[in-house]
Amino acid sequence: MTSSSQLGSEDLVRRAVAAFNSGDHAQAMDLCELGLKRHPGDSALCHLLAAVLFAKADLPAARERIEASLAARPDNVPALILAGRIARAEGRLEAALQFLDHAATQSSRVEILLERARIFDQSDDAAAAGAVWTQVLQSDPKSVEAMARLGRLAWERGAPAEAEGFLDRAVAGAGHPAQWFDLGLVRQDMRKFEAAAEAYRHVLEMSPDAAEAAVNLGVVLQETGNLDGAMAAYSQAYRLDPSTFGVIAMALTSAPSGRLWLDEEALRRILASGAPAPGAEPLAVDARR
Template sequence: MTSNGQVGSEDLVRRAVAAFNSGDHARAMDLCELGLKRRPGDPALCHLLAAVSFARADLPAARARIDASLAARPDNIPALILACRIARAEGRFEAALRFLDRAAGQSSKAEILLERARTLDHAGDASAARASWTLVLQGDPKSVEAMARLGRLAWQAGAPVDAEGFLERAVAGGGHPAQWFDLGLVRQDMRKFAAAAEAYQHVMEMSPEAAEAAVNLGVVLQEAGDLDGAMAAYSQAYRLDPSTFGVIAMALTSAPSGRLWLDEEALRRSLALGGSAPGAKTLPVDARR
């Protein structure tokens, strides 16, 4: 027979899970704490409370609760994976990997391999991360995250052709602004300015507040000889974030062709007005001479 107390605890867990899944973290926390008053140390409630605390970025509380859950159920795979994520968020990468090793001893779930790749990536171990992401992609050829991370790692390793291939696969289904931005960087380094501009334009369409993408769009348009388009992009970047002014002013005179503004305030006015200011005095710059 099942005791009424156990039935009540299971009901609290179900209600807390429902609240957590609906985004009502405060309600989920209240229910977990109520349950723990009735059943101190309950591993399921401790696990759920750790998840709530982690979602609220309260890492010390999340760590304490997941440790309590694992003390009662040391081989619980979901708890070990959550412990890994908490440790990784705290920068305790060796501890995170140890949790995954314990989980891997119980199961060969693809999720464990994915968490290992993320952990090695966050730890800055590029070689090991690349090997782990390759295994993830071999197990799931449609993993956009693995494609994107392998593309970024290849670019950082000085292999732009490989990087472009991975990133083009990553964005094939629509992509994320960060993936399009990385693709823009790779193509820019390869001097594929038109293709880089296309990638940065995707970023701006998906994330209109991305000032850095607007600056880079201006740079590649300027490199391609489209000064009017470049000024429009620079203007957008400046209006989004005035601190980009220094980078923009430098870019205008450092590309093969550009403009030299004799009056800094005139350039600021031009950028504020959309890329053109009547009466502003500029001189053409051609660094190829």
């Protein structure tokens, strides 16, 4: 068996990559550091060590290593993309864009567009983010992240039908709880209350501690006149996060139909217990007023 002391730089890189990909970051780091003792400044080893340090959230050390890698190979596209990611994580957004702009002169990889879009998201530049996410989706029509972000951006600019189209596509392959939640918000705004309830239920199936989704589920069920279902959802939300009480109490008296509790503590007890609401006074609210 070949010992570590007999391995050359390329062999160490291969072993370190295998360790990193298997989730053994400690072994990957040890192999990179061993290689750099023998081959100081080796661009591949510096790059890989930067990736390990980035995965461990040691951003200053990751930046130092990726800069060393780029000093040896300034046009290396994967290293430039990683440098952009590290800079974005540090909040150095202009520097991140510069790395990616340099990478774009060498390659048309979709990862470059992805990182640019994420940077514009982080800088709250909705127009620029939307333009680049559109480019991402044109380059990769199956990009769920692009569909989800374009849906969210469309909703934020007041285009719910467009938003629903993107988000429907994003969740088609099961979806992430955040994507289902955004779809619920869009459908709720469109007064598609039953469809919104379905979306919020998906959130709670995947993320049972999502108190905000439980509150919103209660709201849309209440809008459909399903008060028992709404109370069950509100109870779930309150047990997950008691700070939701104010929103729940307001929702109970602001929908077209609701219930009124004159005793706040009684309502808290009902929500905490998850039991039906005996003795609650039905309250009819005319939503047209």
